[in-house]
Amino acid sequence: MTSPHIFTVLAHDLKSPLNAVESYLEIMQNRIMGESLDPYMPILEKSIARLHQMRELITDVVVWSRIRDPSLSRELATQDVSKTARLILDRYRKGDMTRNITISDDIEDGITCKAGSGEIDLILGHLIDNAVKYNRNNGSVTVTVRKEGECLTIAVADTGIGMTAEEQSRLFQEFARMKNDKTRNIPGTGLGLAIVKGLIELYQGTIKVRSVPDRGTTISLTLLSDP
Numbered sequence: 437m438t439s440p441h442i443f444t445v446l447a448h449d450l451k452s453p454l455n456a457v458e459s460y461l462e463i464m465q466n467r468i469m470g471e472s473l474d475p476y477m478p479i480l481e482k483s484i485a486r487l488h489q490m491r492e493l494i495t496d497v498v499v500w501s502r503i504r505d506p507s508l509s510r511e512l513a514t515q516d517v518s519k520t521a522r523l524i525l526d527r528y529r530k531g532d533m534t535r536n537i538t539i540s541d542d543i544e545d546g547i548t549c550k551a552g553s554g555e556i557d558l559i560l561g562h563l564i565d566n567a568v569k570y571n572r573n574n575g576s577v578t579v580t581v582r583k584e585g586e587c588l589t590i591a592v593a594d595t596g597i598g599m600t601a602e603e604q605s606r607l608f609q610e611f612a613r614m615k616n617d618k619t620r621n622i623p624g625t626g627l628g629l630a631i632v633k634g635l636i637e638l639y640q641g642t643i644k645v646r647s648v649p650d651r652g653t654t655i656s657l658t659l660l661s662d663p
């Protein structure tokens with residue numbers, strides 16, 4: 437049974453970008469910074485970023501509720517995990533360079549598993565997103581994909597802010613976000629890893645975390661590989 441508290445958190449997380457965008461639009465409506473459009477560009481950029489986050493949150497909520505609905509049938513097909521991982525990493529390599537995070541991989545070719553469409557993207561996407569987001573400047577992220585017997589193993593390691601044992605114990609709960617000085621300015625909703633864990637459980641896989649504060653985190657998972 438879903439706790440009513442979750443809806444309070446969700447409503448808050450949906451309202452806060454709306455409040456922000458509304459107040460930015462009011463600044464423009466009242467021409468607080470003059471008639472020319474240029475001075476408003478930073479707040480337009482902020483508005484777009486907040487709306488983008490909001491859309492990601494809504495997508496995550498839809499995915500999360502689908503995972504939790506046992507009556508939904510899933511169409512499983514062979515997914516190329518190696519290719520998916522490389523595509524996501526390339527996206528990050530071409531993305532924001534300002535933090536100078538080195539992205540490395542050790543990915544065996546042609547590793548596949550049976551999963552629903554887009555689900556491997558979601559799993560790897562959320563893990564890699566966290567490894568970049570909770571990293572430090574000049575840090576590194578390493579993604580490993582290997583076949584081990586009947587299973588495939590995926591590990592996403594970072595050299596970031598890490599977590600205490602207490603924080604790790606809450607990591608996979610819905611809307612769990614670690615609140616401390618290091619995470620204060622990092623945006624997120626706390627659904628990413630709940631989605632990852634929900635998907636891994638659907639496939640009878642395993643997921644585990646190893647983390648040391650200020651040293652980094654490694655999330656490793658196993659899934660049954662395609663024969």
Ligand SMILES: Nc1ncnc2c1ncn2[C@@H]1O[C@H](COP(=O)(O)OP(=O)(O)OP(=O)(O)O)[C@@H](O)[C@H]1O
Nearest residue numbers: 566567570598612613614624625626627628629653
């Ligand atoms: N690699 C990591 N290093 C340090 N802390 C992490 C890492 N991954 C997750 N966390 C902590 O666990 C929390 C939950 O992670 P999760 O991915 O579920 O949510 P999020 O990143 O906050 O938001 P979302 O993924 O929904 O945008 C994060 O807020 C962060 O505090």
Ligand SMILES: [Mg+2]
Nearest residue numbers: 566624628629
């Ligand atoms: Mg996340």
